[in-house]
Amino acid sequence: MNDGGIDIGSTAAKVVCRGDKDISFVIPTGWSCKMAAGAIKNILLKDGVDVSKEDTRVVSTGYGREAVDYAAKTVTEITCHAKGAAEIFGGEKAVTVIDVGGQDTKVINLENGIVTDFIMNDKCAAGTGKFIEIMANRLNVELAEMFELAEKGDPVPISSLCTVFAESEVISHIAEGRSREDIAAGIISSVALKVSSLCSKQRLADKIVLTGGLSENEYFARLLSDRLKKPVDISPEGRYAGALGAAAVASRL
Amino acid sequence: MQKLPDNFETYDEKRKQGFITMKNLKDKGQRVIGTFCSFVPLEIIYAADAIPCGLCASSEEPIPAAEAVLPANLCPLIKASYGFAYTEKCPYFYFSDLIVGETTCDGKKKMFELLNDIKETYVLQLPNGRDFPDALSMWRDEIIRFKEKLEDLYKITITEEDIKKAIKLKNRERDILREYLELGKLDPVPLSGYEMGTLIDASSFSFDIEERCETTAKRTAEVKELWEREFKGKKSTRPRIMVTGCPNMGVRDKIIKNLEELGADCVVIDTCNGIRTQLDKVREDIDVYTALAQKYLNVTCSVMSPNRPRFEEMGVLIDEFKVDAVVEIVLQACHTFNIETYNVKKYVTEEKKLPYMSLETDYSQSDKGQITTRLEAFLEMLM
Known part of the structure; x- marks a missing residue:
């Protein structure tokens, strides 16, 4: 008996399996959610979990949730992140979950593990993982390196309003000869500003937790x-919050 | 004989049909006035023996053309209104004798100046509030000026008797539309919010008010009968949603239809293309101009400041329609509705203790995935 949770995001696909097996892994989503779903199926099979078996229940979530054709149910990432966060960080009365995703940033309020209110960023990449990715490309560094650089820098001002404008600002900072550390610091601080302004639209609980890819990042x-x-609490398991939540839904199917 | 647009042959069948219908009406000498907004006192237009036509404003098709003149970061409804006129794709605009605008939001006011270069646009001077001492009398005077404008245009005299007759006619229509929209109070709800919205919109393009009343009344009777026969006593567990905010014709598929397919019922559409304008009737026992001014000053649009009646009306509708949650639609760059969401959220969540969500969107399909996720998550929260 296994309960699988698959969270296919725009950048990474996260998988959690609970029951007879205890598995979790991440793979890049790549260009096709369908192919990612297929790859996940094969990895699980190698690890002894056959999703086609009746005693294995799979729930999928995330932007690519519809692509998982072997899932018994799809649930949105908002509900799943909330349930997953409650498992990781404890489901005390009121918790605010912040998830900086690849293309969406969400601020979710929950009470006793149940979503009471949420908001998402508008149709814009600023304040999302995509923004950091684009800027890392521009600086020619890996994501992890970007945060390391940022920690050592003195942030240059960068607009938090628009990725396209921000990119040209970065180009002018490069042209002015500012250090990569300072530019990286400016980029990360602009994301923090944008995320906190989204938060200001929501009544925040006293307990705030960060899920998703940035959950391992103490600096952020x-x-x-x-x-x-x-x-703001973080956890090495934070990036699996969506998948964990999906697995929790699967266990109640 | 009226002339068709130069590009007529390139139009699709439905649009061609619209042009032909309008051309035939005009060839017969029918007077036609184009309108955009629910602040326009339609009774005056009927009293002039003209028909009011709601103008096209709800598709993204003409927006690129409109953006050649208007800024891109403007509400899609304003851009589409101008775009349809500018590209000669709206038969109702094309064949209107006069366009009626109104000083509602800043975007519309300034757009009407440009629209006037294409076709004469009379802009009703609407007060920005209801509570200051002269608001009602200013608005009454403006309605009289509008009447005089139509008298000049058609070289006719509009008598108070004519207006009284038009008031009676429109009130009857309001009763019938209201009865239809109040089918949403039934549990289970026997018709979709999508249907309600579509019927209301279609009515602004149908020119025979008597026929329109008859069709709607027939539909109401049909649905009631169906409910009694098939649904009565079988209460639904689907969440009952109120949709509020901006006019939603251009995003009805993306939001209302989507919500209903995801498992909710949109039981009441509290917008100017929903029940909002059908609630108040025009008084028939006082001076016609005062009666019209009262009715049309009370439209609960967010352009009014302050806008307390919107909240009162919403509260009544939430109770009467047994609403479980409220979804507000804000068209991108609609500042007045967008700012007002703060107070609407406060009112819905704190005073009515119901879940609330607002969505900002435009007529494009590019955010459909994101919107679906939000709606789905909102419903997961309710169920």
């Missing part, structure tokens, strides 16, 4: 915490 959590003037 600190920046966000400074802006929000409240502690």
Whole structure:
């Protein structure tokens, strides 16, 4: 008996399996959600989980959730992140979950593990993982390196309103000879600013947690915490919040 | 004989049909006035023996053309209104004798100046509030000026008797439309919010008010009968949604239809293309101009400041339609509705203790995935 949760995001696909097996892994989504879903099926099979078996229940979530044709149910990433966060960080009364995703950033309020309110960024990449990705490409560094550089830098001002404008600002900072550290710091701080302004539209709980890809990033959590003037909790499991939530839904099917 | 647009042959069948219908009406000497907004006192137009035509404003098709003149970061409804006129794709605009605008939001006011270069546009001077001492009398005077404008245009005299007759006619239509829209109070709800919206919109393009009343009344009777026979006593567990905010013709598929396919019922559409304008009737026992001014000053659009009646009306509708949650639609760059979402959210969540979500969108399909995810998540939260 296994309960699988598959969270296919725009950048990475996260998988959690609970039950007879205890598995979690991440693969890049690549250009096709369908292919990612197929690859996940094969990896699970190698690990001894056959999704076509009746005692294995799969719930899919994330932007590519419809592509998982072997899922018994699809649930949105908002509900799944909430359920997953409650498992990872404890489901005390009121929690605010911030998820900086590849293309969407969400701020979700929950009470006792149930979503009470949420908001998402508008149709714009600023304040999302996509923004950091584009800027990392521009600086010619890996994502992880970008955060390392940023920690050492003194942030240059970068507009938090629009990725396209921000990219040309970065180009002019490069032309002016500013250090990569300073530019990286400016980029990350602009994301923190944009995310905190989305948060300001929501009544925040005293307990705030960060899920998704940035959940392992202490530096980003600190920046966000400074802006929000409240502690922001992180966890190495945070990036699996959506998949964990989906697995939790699967266990109740 | 009226002339068709130069590009007529390139239009699709439905649009061609619209042009032909209008051309035939005009060839017979029918007077036609084009309108955009629910603040326009249609009774005056009927009293002039003209028909009011709601103008096209709900598709993204002419927006690129409109953006050659208008800024891109403007509400899609304004851009589409101008675009349809500018590209000669709206038969109702094309054949109107006069266009009636109104000083509602800033975007529309300034767009009407440009529209006037294409066809004469009379802009009703609408007060921006209801609560200051002269608001009603200013608006009454403006309605009289509008009447005089139509008298000049058609070289006719519009009598108070004519207006009284038009008031009676429109009130009857309001009763019938209201009864139809109040079918949404039934549980289970026997018709979709999508149908309600579509019927209301279609009525602004159908020119025979008597026929329109008859069709709607027939549909109401049909649905009621169906409910009694098939649904009565079988209460639904689907969440009952109120849709509020901007006019939603251009995003009805993306939001209302989508919500209903995802498992909710849109039982009441509290917008100017929904029940909002059908609630108040025009008083028949007082001076006609005062009666019209009262009715049309009370349209609960967010352009009015302050806009307390919107909240009161919403509260009544939420209770009467047994609403479980409220979804507000804001068209991109509609500042007045967008700013008002803050107070609407506060009112719905704190005073009515119901879940609320607002969505900002335009007529494009590019955010359909994102919108679907939000709607789905909102419903998951309710169910």
